[in-house]
Amino acid sequence: MPTIKTLRHRYALTGIHQDVDLLLAESIQKNTAFLDTHPEYRLRASEYLRFHWFLRRYRRGYSVAVVVGHKEFFGLDFLVNQHTLIPRPETELMVEEALRTMNNNESRIMNRGVILIDVGTGSGCIPIAIMKTLKYQNIKTIAIDISRSALRVAKKNAEFHHVKIGFLSGSLLEPILKNPSLCPSPIRGGVRGGVVITANLPYLTREQVASEPSVRREPLTALVSEEGGLTHYRELFTQVQQIKPVIPTTILCEIDPSQSERMRTMVKSSFPAALVEIKKDLAGRDRLAVITVSP
Numbered sequence: 001m002p003t004i005k006t007l008r009h010r011y012a013l014t015g016i017h018q019d020v021d022l023l024l025a026e027s028i029q030k031n032t033a034f035l036d037t038h039p040e041y042r043l044r045a046s047e048y049l050r051f052h053w054f055l056r057r058y059r060r061g062y063s064v065a066v067v068v069g070h071k072e073f074f075g076l077d078f079l080v081n082q083h084t085l086i087p088r089p090e091t092e093l094m095v096e097e098a099l100r101t102m103n104n105n106e107s108r109i110m111n112r113g114v115i116l117i118d119v120g121t122g123s124g125c126i127p128i129a130i131m132k133t134l135k136y137q138n139i140k141t142i143a144i145d146i147s148r149s150a151l152r153v154a155k156k157n158a159e160f161h162h163v164k165i166g167f168l169s170g171s172l173l174e175p176i177l178k179n180p181s182l183c184p185s186p187i188r189g190g191v192r193g194g195v196v197i198t199a200n201l202p203y204l205t206r207e208q209v210a211s212e213p214s215v216r217r218e219p220l221t222a223l224v225s226e227e228g229g230l231t232h233y234r235e236l237f238t239q240v241q242q243i244k245p246v247i248p249t250t251i252l253c254e255i256d257p258s259q260s261e262r263m264r265t266m267v268k269s270s271f272p273a274a275l276v277e278i279k280k281d282l283a284g285r286d287r288l289a290v291i292t293v294s295p
Contacts, residue, residue, distance in 0.1 A: 001048050004028075005039035019064050020055070026068040027051035061217045074129035078157050083149035084123040085222040090281040091200055093288050094252050095129045097279060098198055101250050101290075102134060118143040119172055119199040119236060122222060124154030124165065126198050131163045142182070144168045144175055147221065172201075172232070173239040183243065195247055197240065200254040201225065201232040208256075229256055230266060237270040240293070249293045257285040267291050 004024065011020040025032045027050045028043060043051065057067045065071035065086045070079055073087035074095050080086055102114055118127040121143035131141055143158075143165050145151050151167050158165045168175035168182075176182045202225040209215055209223050225231045233253055243249060255263055260278050267276045267289070274293045281287035 001043045001045060003039065003043070004035050004041045007043075007051070008035065008039070016058075019058065022064050023054040023058060023067065024051055027054060063217065066217065071123075073125045074133070076125075076129055076132060076161065078123050078125045078128070079153055079160070080123050081153060082217065083147055083219060084153050085200070085218055087123060087125040090283075090287050091126065091254060092129075093279060093281050094198055094200060094254055095126060095133070097252055097288060097290055098126075098130050098196055099133055101196055101252075102130070102139075114139050114194050114196060116141045117173070117176070117195060117197045119197060120201045120222070120232075121145045121154050121167075122147075122150050122200075124157045124167075126200060127165055128157055128161050128163050130198070131165070132161055141165045142168060142176065144170060144172070146171050147219070150219075150222075172236050173243075177239060177242055195243065195249045197236075197249065197251045199233070199236055199251065201236065203229040203233070203254065203256055203259065205229050228262065229259060230262060233263070234266060234270075237266065241270060248295060251289075251291040251293065253289040253291065254287060255289055257287065260286040260289075263289050 007024060008017070008021065011017045014020070021032050021035055025035055028034070028041070028047045034041075054067050058064065062082065063086055065080050066082055069081065070077055071087050072078075074092050078087060098116070102116070116127060116130060116139060118124075121127065122145060124143055127141050127143050141164070143154060145154065146169070148169055151169055155167055202221065202223050204223050204225070205228060206224055209220065215223055227234065240249060240251060253263070264276050264278070267274055271291070271293045274291055277290045278286045279288040279290060
């Protein structure tokens with residue numbers, strides 16, 4: 001069987017050599033630092049076969065995360081597959097902002113007055129990362145996805161990270177709106193509750209997906225939206241209008257940088273009195289719409 005040095009040399013001059021390192025490290029169940037410190041390590045037959053299986057799937061267009069079956073997000077490891085959107089670093093901004101919003105409502109959280117709803121949860125990485133980091137974990141958390149295959153992955157991730165989440169199958173907020181017992185309501189005793197909705201919904205156009213090879217193998221239902229990428233958010237806001245008169249709501253929406261002004265206009269059309277703030281990601285691009293809606 002070949003050594004690490006031999007395999008790395010074989011792909012050294014290709015444009016995929018960094019991804020090959022990740023696949024190779026996963027094949028031998030070591031980190032990439034091991035590749036540098038143990039170049040003469042000779043792969044076992046099972047490890048070599050695993051590496052070629054990984055490489056074959058990668059060459060068919062699957063991302064490294066899908067090939068190896070997991071991805072790090074917010075310092076946590078998550079199971080992923082071809083049915084889930086792969087967690088991306090820019091989405092960590094949503095988690096940070098949700099934590100900031102919820103920690104500012106500490107008294108509500110202590111009184112079980114805050115509800116977290118993650119719409120289009122995919123692998124479940126957003127609500128799980130929030131709940132693993134939040135100081136108080138006694139809040140009600142609901143995660144929704146239209147894909148039952150994605151929900152199966154999300155449930156496994158929640159179990160692995162020991163996080164209690166209620167999972168619902170359906171389109172956007174429909175499962176909650178159809179079940180009155182799940183609808184957020186004011187908390188008794190004079191303490192007003194609050195809702196935090198995290199939504200990393202499809203916001204790309206078909207043209208954007210077609211021009212970006214890295215996402216072509218990810219589920220289109222988790223990527224593409226009409227109306228320049230904003231149809232799903234428009235539908236979400238229509239549903240939130242049914243909750244708005246009852247309880248204070250903060251909606252966090254990940255967007256494409258080109259959508260900032262259109263998002264502002266759409267929010268003001270749905271919630272004229274709402275506050276809208278656009279947050280930038282680490283690359284300095286508009287990435288997150290923070291919408292505060294009061295009764």
